Amino acid sequence: MPATNSSQPDKNNVQGMIMRGYTHPWSCHLIFKFATQPGAKEFIKTILPYVQSAADWGDNKPEIMLNIGFTFTGLKLVSKLTTSDLAGFPPTFKQGPASAGSQQSLNDFGTSAPNTWVFGQTGKQVDCVVHVYGMDEPALNKLVKIVADAAVAGGLTEYLPIANGTKRLEEYATVPRNSIHFGYLDGIDQPALGWGSPSDPADLSAFLIGYPNKTSQPGPSYGNAGIFAKDGCYNAFRMLYQDVNVFDTFLETNAKAIAPKIGKSVEDTIAWLAAKLNGRWLNGSPLELSPDAPDPKTSHATAFGYSGDTTGMKCPFAAHNRVANPRDEELSEQGPPPRLIRRGMAYGQPFNSKTASEDRGLIGLFLCGSLSNQFELLYSWINTTNFSNLFPSQQGQDALIANRSMPGADTSFTIPTPAGPVEIESLPQFVVARGTAYCILPGISTLKSIVE
Amino acid sequence: MTNPLTLYVPIKQDDASQKIAQTVHDTFVATVKAGLDSSEIVHYARVSLIPNASGEGINALMLMTEFDGPMNPYLKFFWDNPGTQFAFSTIAGIALTPPNPPVKDLTGFENFINNNNLNEAGDMYAAYPQTVKEIEKAFSKEKAH
Ligand code: HEM
Numbered sequence: 001m002p003a004t005n006s007s008q009p010d011k012n013n014v015q016g017m018i019m020r021g022y023t024h025p026w027s028c029h030l031i032f033k034f035a036t037q038p039g040a041k042e043f044i045k046t047i048l049p050y051v052q053s054a055a056d057w058g059d060n061k062p063e064i065m066l067n068i069g070f071t072f073t074g075l076k077l078v079s080k081l082t083t084s085d086l087a088g089f090p091p092t093f094k095q096g097p098a099s100a101g102s103q104q105s106l107n108d109f110g111t112s113a114p115n116t117w118v119f120g121q122t123g124k125q126v127d128c129v130v131h132v133y134g135m136d137e138p139a140l141n142k143l144v145k146i147v148a149d150a151a152v153a154g155g156l157t158e159y160l161p162i163a164n165g166t167k168r169l170e171e172y173a174t175v176p177r178n179s180i181h182f183g184y185l186d187g188i189d190q191p192a193l194g195w196g197s198p199s200d201p202a203d204l205s206a207f208l209i210g211y212p213n214k215t216s217q218p219g220p221s222y223g224n225a226g227i228f229a230k231d232g233c234y235n236a237f238r239m240l241y242q243d244v245n246v247f248d249t250f251l252e253t254n255a256k257a258i259a260p261k262i263g264k265s266v267e268d269t270i271a272w273l274a275a276k277l278n279g280r281w282l283n284g285s286p287l288e289l290s291p292d293a294p295d296p297k298t299s300h301a302t303a304f305g306y307s308g309d310t311t312g313m314k315c316p317f318a319a320h321n322r323v324a325n326p327r328d329e330e331l332s333e334q335g336p337p338p339r340l341i342r343r344g345m346a347y348g349q350p351f352n353s354k355t356a357s358e359d360r361g362l363i364g365l366f367l368c369g370s371l372s373n374q375f376e377l378l379y380s381w382i383n384t385t386n387f388s389n390l391f392p393s394q395q396g397q398d399a400l401i402a403n404r405s406m407p408g409a410d411t412s413f414t415i416p417t418p419a420g421p422v423e424i425e426s427l428p429q430f431v432v433a434r435g436t437a438y439c440i441l442p443g444i445s446t447l448k449s450i451v452e
Numbered sequence: 453m454t455n456p457l458t459l460y461v462p463i464k465q466d467d468a469s470q471k472i473a474q475t476v477h478d479t480f481v482a483t484v485k486a487g488l489d490s491s492e493i494v495h496y497a498r499v500s501l502i503p504n505a506s507g508e509g510i511n512a513l514m515l516m517t518e519f520d521g522p523m524n525p526y527l528k529f530f531w532d533n534p535g536t537q538f539a540f541s542t543i544a545g546i547a548l549t550p551p552n553p554p555v556k557d558l559t560g561f562e563n564f565i566n567n568n569n570l571n572e573a574g575d576m577y578a579a580y581p582q583t584v585k586e587i588e589k590a591f592s593k594e595k596a597h
Contacts, residue, residue: 088553091566092524100572104455104522212557219559332492332585333529370528372562377525384521386585389492394585408453408581 008195009208009231011054015067015441017131017343018207018233018367019054019193024065024133026140027171027345029237029363030147031119031437034127035155040078043154044068045451047130047147053444064143066132068447069235069439072096074127078450081224088225092372093234097436098122105376107383110405112433118161118239119435126159126437129237131365144168161239161435162347162359169239169363171345180346181242181360182400182430183274185284189302189325191339202339207233207369215335218369231443233341236375238364239434240401244351247430258422276415277399279321287315305329310390312416317391320400323381329388337387338374341367361434371438383409401431454495454578455523458570459515462548469546473510476542477501487533492585493520513543518576520583523569524562531561540564 011019034040052065070078072094076086086094095101098114098121108114114121130147134140151158161169174180178187191202206216210230218234220226255269264272271294275281281294288304289295291314305328309315315322322329326337348360368374381387382398383406395410397403404411404427415422463473480499488494497517504511519526530536544555544564551564582590 084552087563088559090559091562095566100574101522101524101566104453104573105525217558219557219562220553221557221559222553225553333526334490335532370558372524373528373558376522380522380525386521386583389585389589394583394589406453 009204009211011056013231013443013445014054014208015233015444016052016054016065017067017365018341018441019204021187021190021343022065022133024135025171025173025177026134026137027363028132028140028144029169030130030132030144030151031126031159031161031169031435032128032130032151033125033157033159034074034077035157037077039154039156040074040127041154041451043150043156044078044447046150046153048447048451050143050146051444051447052133061135063135063139064133066130066143066147067441069129069131069237069437069441071126071128071437071439073125075440075442077127079228080449081228085224085228088220088223089229090219090370090372092370092376093438093440096120097236097238097438102371102376102438105372105380105383106433106436107379107403107406108433108436109403109407111429112403112405114436117433117435118165119159120437121435124159124435128156129235129437129439159435169347171363172347172349172360174346174350180362181244181348181351182247183282184278184280185282185299186344187342188280188284188300191341193341205369206339206374207341207367209233209369216369216373228446228449229440229442230446232440232446233367233369234371234375235439235441236364236366236368236371237437237439238362238366239347239436240362240364241359241432241434242361243428243430243432244360245356246428248351250428250430254424261419261422262417263419273415276316276319277413279315279319286321287319291315312414313418316399316413316415317388318385318396318399318413320382320398323385323387323398324378326387330390331387332389333387338368338377340374340378343367359434361431367441397427399427402427403433404429453573453581454518454520454576454583455573456571456576457515457517457519457523457565459543459565459568460512460570461514461543461546461568462512463510463546464548465509470510472542472546473501473513476513476539480539483535483539485535487530487536490533491519491526491529492588493526493583495519495584513546515543518578520585524566527562527565528558531558537561 050066132143180186193204205211205213209218209232251270255266259266259269280286283294284299285294289298307328343365347363349355383402385396386394411426413424477499495518500514501510502512555564
């Protein structure tokens with residue numbers, strides 16, 4: 001019996017972060033390995049009252065709240081599912097991000113190699129990630145303590161990924177809000193998460209398990225596994241170190257050489273180059289709408305496409321945003337481009353001479369109904385921009401975040417300009433993977449059934 | 453990067469299943485051609501019938517292919533194509549050990565492929581790093597000149 005029907009999801013049963021972007025300025029992401037089933041269940045039972053659903057909270061914005069995700073190993077330990085039920089989960093979730101299959105897309109070579117990860121590799125198995133949110137620091141700390149104490153009581157092992165295993169992965173409350181370490185505004189474009197339009201790739205059907213339509217069939221959708229997973233969503237949880245020093249040095253060095261060619265000052269060329277790597281200016285203005293300079297009026301614009309820019313003159317083909325959401329770009333495969341819900345935030349203090357050696361980057365929460373058809377497909381495009389036959393090089397890479405140590409990668413970057421192409425021979429590694437866990441954020445009734 | 457898939461499926465020994473296996477082999481190229489052509493990521497694909505040790509009948513069906521990029525993200529395109537979906541569903545239908553869970557949707561298909569694949573990326577020798585798209589592009593340019 002398929003555990004699916006066409007009805008609307010009950011928002012009370014869906015974990016909140018799936019359907020809404022929280023605006024709580026403080027968050028902490030606690031990463032655990034379970035020891036025993038009773039210990040794990042006791043832990044979940046203690047923190048369950050703080051789980052936030054997607055239901056509208058009206059004027060009563062919660063001061064503290066959390067969401068819970070399980071990896072396949074965690075789910076195996078705490079759920080009542082049989083081996084045969086568990087076999088029904090998608091292979092990408094079961095095998096995990098360090099597996100040979102996932103590494104075909106993630107391509108974590110060199111400094112990002114899984115054997116360097118602080119969590120999620122062999123010997124550092126992750127079973128559960130708890131995302132805690134607070135309106136202010138004391139509120140956050142209060143709930144983090146409740147979770148941490150419950151973990152100790154349940155015999156869980158906690159991974160502390162920062163400062164040589166001494167600190168938790170905590171959001172740095174950036175100013176302005178939503179800016180990230182390279183200085184870009186983030187969190188601008190998200191899938192609309194409408195409901196009912198089968199042709200809309202951003203439809204909630206592509207994210208929520210149990211509501212398959214013609215374009216997306218998040219699994220499992222049958223049997224006991226289907227019932228367990230219904231109203232859940234996968235979260236590719238990834239800690240991404242950002243090398244601000246390498247990034248800034250790259251911009252400054254190259255801007256000096258490029259400035260005369262494009263007739264701009266070095267300072268303006270730095271901003272121009274940063275925009276060409278990303279596809280939006282630091283303030284958020286998309287290059288497609290504001291090709292020559294950032295414009296406050298377009299800083300949050302989302303209504304634009306790339307199909308009119310077939311030479312990359314406005315936005316280079318390999319710019320991060322053009323790769324990660326090709327919009328109306330002609331794709332090699334049929335169908336709409338995959339989408340992700342991004343719920344990430346910055347960690348670590350801003351870069352300056354005093355903090356230079358500290359850890360900083362992105363706490364990446366990439367939500368999707370299918371880890372392979374959404375997250376990993378996009379990641380493979382990021383590492384090899386081979387998704388559109390229009391593109392001049394099929395081996396080029398996402399200019400901002402790709403893995404440059406991938407064997408055979410073409411790390412050059414071409415920026416078309418009216419005065420001829422600006423060629424950058426080899427892009428450095430700006431972003432390094434420090435750990436990854438593939439989690440499912442189960443429906444709230446499923447969480448309750450685990451501890452019953 | 454080119455990756456291998458070696459799908460090895462021991463099959464049932466009854467006459468009907470044996471005949472189906474033979475038909476899968478004989479019609480393979482025609483059945484999957486459109487799907488594989490349009491994917492533009494598959495270099496080669498073939499089905500071999502592994503004989504029983506006795507020399508009589510077919511023991512297993514083996515599908516071997518080399519393709520560009522990661523496997524799992526692209527399985528959706530083969531599941532969505534009627535020709536390739538038919539070929540894989542037919543193979544699953546005569547498997548000695550029926551796929552568990554049964555192949556009813558994309559997730560079932562992904563599991564079937566992953567559970568029966570004998571190779572990983574590191575297992576394969578490749579003489580050249582170019583992708584199907586690059587090769588096609590290079591030669592279609594030559595033709596135009
Ligand atoms: C530290 C690493 C990363 C940095 C610095 C970064 C930076 C950015 C920035 C500045 C934007 C534009 C703001 C916006 O549209 O909201 C953006 C958009 C986006 N990023 Fe990233 N990103 C990172 C990692 C990733 C990863 C790993 C993925 C996916 C696997 C990803 C997928 C996307 C998507 C889908 C968009 C939206 C594009 C659009 O809708 O136009 N990003 N990123």
